[in-house]
Amino acid sequence: MNGATAHRVADWIVEHRPPIVDITGGAPELNEHFRFLVEVGCEAGAHVIDRNNLTVIEEPGLDYLPAYLAEHEVEVIASLPCYSAENVNKQRGNGVFEKSISALRKLNAVGYGTSLPLNLVYNPLGAKLPGPQQELEADYKDVLGREFGIVFNHLYTITNQPIARFAEDLRRQGKWDEYLELLAASFNPETVAGLMCRTTLSVDYEGRLYDCDFNQMLDMRIRNGRDLFLWDVTPDTLTGRAIQTGNHCLACTAGCGGSCTGALRQ
DSSP: OOHHHHHHHHHHHHHHOOSEEEEOSSSGGGSTTHHHHHHHHHHTTOEEEEEEOSGGGGSTTOTTHHHHHHHTTOEEEEEOOOSOHHHHHHHHOTTHHHHHHHHHHHHHHTTBTTTBOEEEEEOOSSSSOOOOHHHHHHHHHHHHHHHHOOOOSEEEEOOOOSSHHHHHHHHHTTOHHHHHHHHHHTBOGGGGGGOGGGTOOEEOTTSBEESSHHHHHTTOBOBSSSBOBGGGOOGGGGTTOOOOOOGGGGGGGBTTOOBTTBOSOO
16 A cells, blocks of 8 residues: 555545554555554544554564554454464464464563453364354463463454465365355354444555455455445445355355454354
């Protein structure tokens, strides 16, 4: 996201004052306008969230992040796909688990997990649904606390979406149809009311709008005869608008369901 777009997004935040400003994008802290958007969100009274991949804190020149985020009381939602070094390094690459543990300790040291919100995200390895969120959270807290002295608030479970690299892996392994059948057979209508696409806008680096991050990854844009940008809409103009859906939406409605804050049903 360049500076011109960041400022247009910031102007919209100031004008419409959304209750939550959720900053994501793989490693959003690498963007030179990250702090500007954090501070605009805070000043507008929003609850600001940083979706952090943890390893970014270990990058040269970014060791300021824990103290900066704490100063602005930003919620940190951090991806940690397992509490096992072997599983994390297998899924994310060698050394990722060790860097993640180091980053979590730095976040703990400035109050995250106690006086400030620190939540972790789990997604299963392979073509299966995540286990019960509360049970997994208890396991994470036990292992991370006992072995590494790490504390956090909540664990969010998210079902793997059949898109991007995971979709390629499914097709390569001949498991695409099997996984889609699992998602469809596990459909839970009680999850629909809480789906994130009903209350959240996804904004890409140029300001275009999507119903969710997964639609953004698939380039399924919100349109009204043309692309819609954040500054083209107000919250009122979006009320009652149809949401774009596809086969991947089954992942958010399977089993306990999933959203940007984890399971929708226990």
